[in-house]
Amino acid sequence: MxxxxxxxxxxxxxxxxxxxxxxxxxxxxxxxxxxxxxxxxxxxxxxxxxxxxxxxxxxxxxxxxxxxxxxxxxxxxxxxxxxxxxxxxxxxxxxxxxxxxxxxxxxxxxxxxxxxxxxxxxxxxxxxxxxxxxxxxxxxxxxxxxxxxxLNCITNDDYITKLTLDRVTTTGDTKVREIQYSIIDHRGILVSYTTFYEQRGSEKPKASKNVITLQLYxxxxxxxxxxxxxxxxxxxxxxxxxxxxxxxxxxxxxxxxxx
Ligand SMILES: C[S@@+](CC[C@H](N)C(=O)[O-])C[C@H]1O[C@@H](n2cnc3c(N)ncnc32)[C@H](O)[C@@H]1O
CATH class of the missing domain: 3.40.50.150 (Vaccinia Virus protein VP39)
Structure with missing residues (x-):
């Protein structure tokens, strides 16, 4: 990870x-x-x-x-x-x-x-x-x-739920499913957790995860x-x-x- x-x-x-x-x-x-x-x-x-x-x-x-x-x-x-x-x-x-x-x-x-x-x-x-x-x-x-x-938009009401995504992109013979959700802390730092499932051709999908933070304003x-x-x-x-x-x-x- x-x-x-x-x-x-x-x-x-x-x-x-x-x-x-x-x-x-x-x-x-x-x-x-x-x-x-x-x-x-x-x-x-x-x-x-x-x-x-x-x-x-x-x-x-x-x-x-x-x-x-x-x-x-x-x-x-x-x-x-x-x-x-x-x-x-x-x-x-x-x-x-x-x-x-x-x-x-x-x-x-x-x-x-x-x-x-x-x-x-x-x-x-x-x-x-x-x-x-x-x-x-x-x-x-x-x-x-x-x-x-x-920041004022992302923290408005339940707007942050709109950043949740589950999408599949295909490049050549590789299919990547990306599932992401985000939270925001009191300093305006957005933390996005993503899980990737990468599948080349008919191989078994490989899973990986990452976390990205962004300072919002x-x-x-x-x-x-x-x-x-x-x-x-x-x-x-x-x-x-x-x-x-x-x-x-x-x-x-x-x-x-x-x-
Ligand atoms: C989301 S990408 C956007 C790249 C491009 N502007 C675009 O629209 O496709 C953000 C970029 O910022 C770069 N980056 C992050 N911190 C940086 C820094 N301190 N100095 C220079 N580049 C930085 C990353 O390496 C990455 O390429």
């Missing part, structure tokens, strides 16, 4: 992922997010982008294919390996760097992004440090775009943190760009400007 402590990256990010497709830029979930992110970048006339939690490259490929100059970095060698393999196959020259969003210095960009709940892997102190590092990687007036589960708290660390909040919405609702928006997408 792959146990993780809060603030550490989940081990499964380092698997040479059979779940690659789940992060593909054209998968339904990723597409909605990537479209909303690009709309923001377009609005603020961004040309250069640093994706500090690029994973297998969902936003990097999406944006590169639409004319942005993008560099991707991530703390997970396993995720980067997949991104590099894909870049080679698609003859895309985007650089992918190994690094921690709290410390990596790449240059000066019009925008920095950390998408798909990536900041939730950090403690609150870690996220404040990441904000200061993102500030250092931005041009004056540059923007920072990120998303995270909205309210918009109010995020705004205070951004302002304390040199940013001005420009706006926030649902992950698909929809109007934000305090209790009904599950994932908030935020944009802030470096002052």
């Amino acid at each position: 792959a146990q993780v402590r809060h603030g550490k990256i989940p081990n499964w990010y380092n698997k040479d992922s059979e779940f690659e497709e789940a992060f593909h830029e054209d998968s339904p979930n990723a597409k909605i997010t990537n479209e909303a992110v690009e709309k923001i970048l377009k609005k603020y006339k961004v040309k250069t982008v640093l994706d500090l939690t690029c994973g297998t490259g969902s936003q990097v490929f999406w944006l590169t294919n639409r004319g942005y100059q993008v560099i991707g970095s991530d703390i997970s060698p396993g995720m980067l390996k997949i991104a590099q393999r894909k870049a080679k196959a698609e003859k895309i020259k985007t650089p992918f760097l190994l690094g921690d969003m709290r410390t990596i210095k790449v240059g000066k960009f019009d925008a920095a992004i950390t998408i798909f709940n990536a900041i939730g892997h950090l403690t609150k102190a870690g996220f404040a440090k990441a904000m200061r590092n993102i500030y250092a990687n931005l041009n004056d007036g540059g923007i920072y775009v990120f998303d995270i589960f909205n 309210t918009v109010e708290e995020l705004s205070e943190m951004l302002e304390r660390n040199g940013f001005k909040v420009l706006g926030y919405s649902g992950i698909d760009g929809s109007r934000f609702s305090e209790t009904a928006t599950e994932r908030v997408l935020m944009v802030a400007r470096k002052l």
Whole structure:
């Protein structure tokens, strides 16, 4: 069982992922997010982008294919390996760097992004440090775009039960059944317990388990943190760009400007 402590990256990010497709830029979930992110970048006339939690490259490929100059970095060698393999196959020259969003210095960009709940892997102190590092990687007036589960929605009524899932995905001849449920503690840390049953062809299914923690935030708290660390909040919405609702928006997408 792959146990993780809060603030550490989940081990499964380092698997040479059979779940690659789940992060593909054209998968339904990723597409909605990537479209909303690009709309923001377009609005603020961004040309250069640093994706500090690029994973297998969902936003990097999406944006590169639409004319942005993008560099991707991530703390997970396993995720980067997949991104590099894909870049080679698609003859895309985007650089992918190994690094921690709290410390990596790449240059000066019009925008920095950390998408798909990536900041939730950090403690609150870690996220404040990441904000200061993102500030250092931005041009004056540059923007920072990120998303995270909205704490006020997840703790509203019995909303958390909506995060329960039981789904089967098939990649090639491998079928994976994923059963997940989540709880949330008094600090706003979401703990998700997952059991996987992986079956190759007609072999006997293999079971494995993992636990992932994510630090969640309210918009109010995020705004205070951004302002304390040199940013001005420009706006926030649902992950698909929809109007934000305090209790009904599950994932908030935020944009802030470096002052
Ligand atoms: C849910 S994945 C999202 C990847 C990609 N943005 C996407 O939408 O597919 C979160 C990513 O954050 C990365 N990550 C977690 N902690 C990190 C850190 N401290 N610095 C850089 N990357 C980190 C993980 O390795 C993982 O690739």
